[in-house]
Amino acid sequence: MSDLLLQAQEALQRQGGRMTNQRRLILETLVDLDIHPTAEDLYNLTRQSDPSINLSTVYRTLRWLLDENLIQFHAFEEDRYHKHFDLNPNEEHYHFLCTSCNTVLEFDSQLVERIKTSFEDHTGAEVLSGDVFLYGLCAQCRKEEADR
Amino acid sequence: MSDLLLQAQEALQRQGGRMTNQRRLILETLVDLDIHPTAEDLYNLTRQSDPSINLSTVYRTLRWLLDENLIQFHAFEEDRYHKHFDLNPNEEHYHFLCTSCNTVLEFDSQLVERIKTSFEDHTGAEVLSGDVFLYGLCAQCRKEEADR
DNA sequence: ATGTCTGCAAAAACTTTGCATTATG
DNA sequence: CATAATGCAAAGTTTTTGCAGACAT
Numbered sequence: 001m002s003d004l005l006l007q008a009q010e011a012l013q014r015q016g017g018r019m020t021n022q023r024r025l026i027l028e029t030l031v032d033l034d035i036h037p038t039a040e041d042l043y044n045l046t047r048q049s050d051p052s053i054n055l056s057t058v059y060r061t062l063r064w065l066l067d068e069n070l071i072q073f074h075a076f077e078e079d080r081y082h083k084h085f086d087l088n089p090n091e092e093h094y095h096f097l098c099t100s101c102n103t104v105l106e107f108d109s110q111l112v113e114r115i116k117t118s119f120e121d122h123t124g125a126e127v128l129s130g131d132v133f134l135y136g137l138c139a140q141c142r143k144e145e146a147d148r
Numbered sequence: 149m150s151d152l153l154l155q156a157q158e159a160l161q162r163q164g165g166r167m168t169n170q171r172r173l174i175l176e177t178l179v180d181l182d183i184h185p186t187a188e189d190l191y192n193l194t195r196q197s198d199p200s201i202n203l204s205t206v207y208r209t210l211r212w213l214l215d216e217n218l219i220q221f222h223a224f225e226e227d228r229y230h231k232h233f234d235l236n237p238n239e240e241h242y243h244f245l246c247t248s249c250n251t252v253l254e255f256d257s258q259l260v261e262r263i264k265t266s267f268e269d270h271t272g273a274e275v276l277s278g279d280v281f282l283y284g285l286c287a288q289c290r291k292e293e294a295d296r
Numbered sequence: 297a298t299g300t301c302t303g304c305a306a307a308a309a310c311t312t313t314g315c316a317t318t319a320t321g
Numbered sequence: 322c323a324t325a326a327t328g329c330a331a332a333g334t335t336t337t338t339g340c341a342g343a344c345a346t
Contacts, residue, residue, distance in 0.1 A: 059311060111262055125246070127244070166299095166300055168345070208301085
């Protein structure tokens with residue numbers, strides 16, 4: 001079973017919560033995706049398996065997961081309204097957004113660790129988490145642009 | 149005169165726009181601030197000089213500035229609703245948010261350049277801009293926490 | 297003067313909440 | 322069976338828009 005499901009189950013146990021079908025479906029959908037869905041995306045996807053599911057339930061589940069620190073969200077510049085949800089804030093990875101096709105690529109970099117410690121050293125702050133977003137053109141779109 | 153005002157004036161000239169008192173006031177307020185205000189913040193601040201100013205005008209000006217690429221916005225994790233606006237996407241600087249007192253600190257790092265070029269080298273993408281957000285406790289809050 | 301911009305009010309977009317009902321543990 | 326969670330509808334919060342009048346150029 002996936003990390004997220006296990007962690008959610010644990011959290012529920014701890015606080016006397018219940019693993020409902022809706023929650024399980026939302027969690028499974030979230031785990032299976034490699035995109036970063038919005039609440040609406042998730043609603044539309046889960047609705048295919050359970051047409052009776054409600055948007056409120058999706059929002060409530062996402063909020064709970066955020067509060068439990070089991071997921072994160074990002075508000076990409078280009079997308080004024082929607083928040084995009086994403087698993088595993090603990091496994092450090094960062095995001096590149098292609099401003100032409102809106103594809104999100106993930107990447108990793110050991111340099112971010114160094115940025116954190118450098119900031120800590122300079123300011124005396126304690127850095128608990130970090131996010132990096134890059135924006136630009138992906139290889140594909142760059143090629144298409146060149147061909148024109 | 150500040151960069152932003154000059155750039156805005158230029159953009160207006162280019163597109164037959166007009167430098168109204170409201171726009172000038174909003175721009176000046178934005179320039180004078182070292183915080184990263186929300187639309188509402190900006191509305192309240194500008195209202196002190198011109199009580200007749202309207203929230204719509206603030207939003208319209210901010211949207212125009214975003215579209216002209218003269219400002220950026222960030223949606224900090226902790227603040228679900230508000231977007232925070234910020235000058236000069238070109239002068240690279242990044243943000244630390246203290247999750248206790250909500251202070252925003254800016255910092256600079258040459259390492260971000262290296263993250264960009266490394267990503268470009270690995271993927272063939274072209275990175276046009278980047279953002280880094282750090283979250284944690286500032287020195288002050290860290291101290292207060294320790295004293296308890 | 298001409299056409300852009302504003303204020304106002306209404307609507308749109310996104311998210312949360314109250315309550316009766318369902319269903320998990 | 323106790324009570325947490327859901328669906329539904331209504332409300333809340335932030336942002337955008339239509340329109341008539343105001344104001345830069």
